[in-house]
Amino acid sequence: MGELKQNVWKLYRWVESRLGLIEPMTEAATHPTPENNVSWMYVFGSAATVLLLLQVVTGVLLGLVYNPTAKDAWDSLQFINHNLSLGWYLRALHGWGSDFMVVIVLIHLIQVFLFGAYKFPRELTWIVGVFLLLLTLGMAFTGQVLRFDQDAYWGLGIGASLVSRVPWIGAPLVHIMLGGPIIGGATLSRFFALHVFIIPGTLLLGTGVHIWMVLRHGVSDWPMPGRLVSKDTYISEYHELTERTGVPFVPDGAWKDAVFAATMILAVMACAFFFGPIGPSGVPDPTIIQTVPKPDYPFYWLYSVLAFLPPALETPLILIAPVLIIAGLLLVPIVASEGERHWSRRPVAVLTVTIVVVALGIFTQLGSTTPWSPKMEAWSSDPIPEQYLKNRSPLEHQGALVLQNKQCRNCHMLGGSGGERGPALDTIATRMTEDQIIRQVLQGGGNMPAYGNALTPPETKALVQFLLTLKGNNVPLAEDASRKLAEAESTDRKSQ
Known part of the structure; x- marks a missing residue:
C-alpha cells in the first residue's frame, strides 16, 4: 500500500512539474479573504458560473442531435421531445437553466452596484461583468431563435425590424443578421454559430478573465458606512484587513457558494421536471400571420415596453435608450471610482436600483399576463x-x-x-x-x-x-x- 502511494505521488509530481496547474489552482482556491465576506450576499457570482457550466454541458448534448437547417430544425426538436429518451428533460434543463442564469447574473450585477464593488481597483472587473450580462442575454435570444417555430420566426422578424431602424447601416445589418433578404436556412446557420460557438466561447473567456481579476484584486470587502475608497490608501487597507481577519476561501468562504449553487441547480431540475421544455410551437410558416409572437421570459419586460410605446417614440427609444443604458453602465466605475460604498450613504444608487427593479417587475408581469393585441x-x-x-x-x-x-x-x-x-x-x-x-x-x-x-x-x-x-x-x-x-x-x- 505504501509503495502504491509513493508511485501515485511520483506520478502526480511528474505531471505537475510539466503542467504546473494544480498548485496555482490550490493557491487560488485557498486564497485568504476578509472574514466579513463570508456572506450569503456573495454567492451569486459562483452560482452564475455553475449555471453557465450547466448550459455548456446540456448544450453540447443537444447539439449532438439538433439539425440546424430550416428544413429539419423543427423536426429535430420534435424528435428530441418525443423520441429521445429523456430528451424533453434535457431541453427543459437547457431552457430553464438559461432563464435562471439571466436572473442570477442580473442580481449579481445589482448586488455589486449596491455594494460599490465596482470602485477602485475593480473598475475593469465591473466592465467585463457588464459585457457578460449582455452576452448572457444574447445567448437567451439566439437560443429562442434556434427553436425555429412560429414564435421564433415572427420574433426574429420583429428583431430584424428593430435592427433595420439603425440610420444608414440598418439594411446591411439586417442582411448580415439574416444571411440574406429573408429568414431562411442561412439565418438559422448564423444563429446556430452564434449560440453554439461564438457567444459561449466569448462568455467562457470573459468569465475566466472575470474570475482572474477577482482573484488578483481579492473579493471586495463588506462595505462599512464611512469607510471611503481612496486610490492612495485602499490597497494597503484591504491587505491589512485581509491579514488581520482573513480566512481561506476554501472551505470557509466557499461552502455557502456551493450550497447556493447546488440549490439553483436543484431548482432548475425541478422546474424542468414539472414545467417541461419551452416549445416548439407551430411549424414556421410566413403565410400564417395570425400569430402572437412572444419572447422568452427574460425579455417580457422589453415586449411590454414596446407594446406601450406610442408609434412615434418607438424608433428614437429603440435606437437611443440601449446606447445610453450600456454607456451609463460602463461609465459608472469611471466617474465614481472613489468615495462611499455603503448603500445607506448612497441614496441615488438605492433609488436607481429600486426604480429599475420595480420597472422590470411590473413590465415582466404585464408581459406575462396582458393579452396584447393582436387578439387571436x-x-x-x-x-x-x-x-x-x-x-x-x-x-x-x-x-x-x-x-x-x-x-x-x-x-x-x-x-x-x-x-x-x-x-x-x-x-x-x-x-x-x-x-x-x-x-x-x-x-x-x-x-x-x-x-x-x-x-x-x-x-x-x-x-x-x-x-x-x-x-x-x-x-x-x-x-x-x-x-x-x-x-x-x-x-x-x-x-x-
Missing part, C-alpha cells in the same frame, strides 16, 4: 357588425369578407370588437384617402406589415372599397388637398 379571438368568433354591411354593393360585401378572412381585426377594432394594436377602422375613410389606404395595405408602415404579397388585386380592390364605406356618421370622405390643388391649376391652365 377577435376575428374568429365575432362577425362583422351588421350595420357595416347594410346598403353595401356586392363588391363592398366581398371586401368585408376579405377583411374577415385575412384577420385584419386581430389588430384593428371595428364596432368596438377586435385588436387594439392598430387604429380602429370605424372612421378610416375620413382619415385616409383611397390612395393612402391602398398604399398602407400593400406596403405597410409603422406597426403594420405589408400585405402586397398576401392579397390578389381583386381582393385588394374589394377591401379598399369596403374600407371607403367606413366613415362614421356620414362624415365626408378624406380628400387629397394636393390633388385638388393640382386639378384647380390644371383647370386654370385650360381656361387660359
Whole structure:
C-alpha cells in the first residue's frame, strides 16, 4: 500500500512539474479573504458560473442531435421531445437553466452596484461583468431563435425590424443578421454559430478573465458606512484587513457558494421536471400571420415596453435608450471610482436600483399576463357588425369578407370588437384617402406589415372599397388637398 502511494505521488509530481496547474489552482482556491465576506450576499457570482457550466454541458448534448437547417430544425426538436429518451428533460434543463442564469447574473450585477464593488481597483472587473450580462442575454435570444417555430420566426422578424431602424447601416445589418433578404436556412446557420460557438466561447473567456481579476484584486470587502475608497490608501487597507481577519476561501468562504449553487441547480431540475421544455410551437410558416409572437421570459419586460410605446417614440427609444443604458453602465466605475460604498450613504444608487427593479417587475408581469393585441379571438368568433354591411354593393360585401378572412381585426377594432394594436377602422375613410389606404395595405408602415404579397388585386380592390364605406356618421370622405390643388391649376391652365 505504501509503495502504491509513493508511485501515485511520483506520478502526480511528474505531471505537475510539466503542467504546473494544480498548485496555482490550490493557491487560488485557498486564497485568504476578509472574514466579513463570508456572506450569503456573495454567492451569486459562483452560482452564475455553475449555471453557465450547466448550459455548456446540456448544450453540447443537444447539439449532438439538433439539425440546424430550416428544413429539419423543427423536426429535430420534435424528435428530441418525443423520441429521445429523456430528451424533453434535457431541453427543459437547457431552457430553464438559461432563464435562471439571466436572473442570477442580473442580481449579481445589482448586488455589486449596491455594494460599490465596482470602485477602485475593480473598475475593469465591473466592465467585463457588464459585457457578460449582455452576452448572457444574447445567448437567451439566439437560443429562442434556434427553436425555429412560429414564435421564433415572427420574433426574429420583429428583431430584424428593430435592427433595420439603425440610420444608414440598418439594411446591411439586417442582411448580415439574416444571411440574406429573408429568414431562411442561412439565418438559422448564423444563429446556430452564434449560440453554439461564438457567444459561449466569448462568455467562457470573459468569465475566466472575470474570475482572474477577482482573484488578483481579492473579493471586495463588506462595505462599512464611512469607510471611503481612496486610490492612495485602499490597497494597503484591504491587505491589512485581509491579514488581520482573513480566512481561506476554501472551505470557509466557499461552502455557502456551493450550497447556493447546488440549490439553483436543484431548482432548475425541478422546474424542468414539472414545467417541461419551452416549445416548439407551430411549424414556421410566413403565410400564417395570425400569430402572437412572444419572447422568452427574460425579455417580457422589453415586449411590454414596446407594446406601450406610442408609434412615434418607438424608433428614437429603440435606437437611443440601449446606447445610453450600456454607456451609463460602463461609465459608472469611471466617474465614481472613489468615495462611499455603503448603500445607506448612497441614496441615488438605492433609488436607481429600486426604480429599475420595480420597472422590470411590473413590465415582466404585464408581459406575462396582458393579452396584447393582436387578439387571436377577435376575428374568429365575432362577425362583422351588421350595420357595416347594410346598403353595401356586392363588391363592398366581398371586401368585408376579405377583411374577415385575412384577420385584419386581430389588430384593428371595428364596432368596438377586435385588436387594439392598430387604429380602429370605424372612421378610416375620413382619415385616409383611397390612395393612402391602398398604399398602407400593400406596403405597410409603422406597426403594420405589408400585405402586397398576401392579397390578389381583386381582393385588394374589394377591401379598399369596403374600407371607403367606413366613415362614421356620414362624415365626408378624406380628400387629397394636393390633388385638388393640382386639378384647380390644371383647370386654370385650360381656361387660359
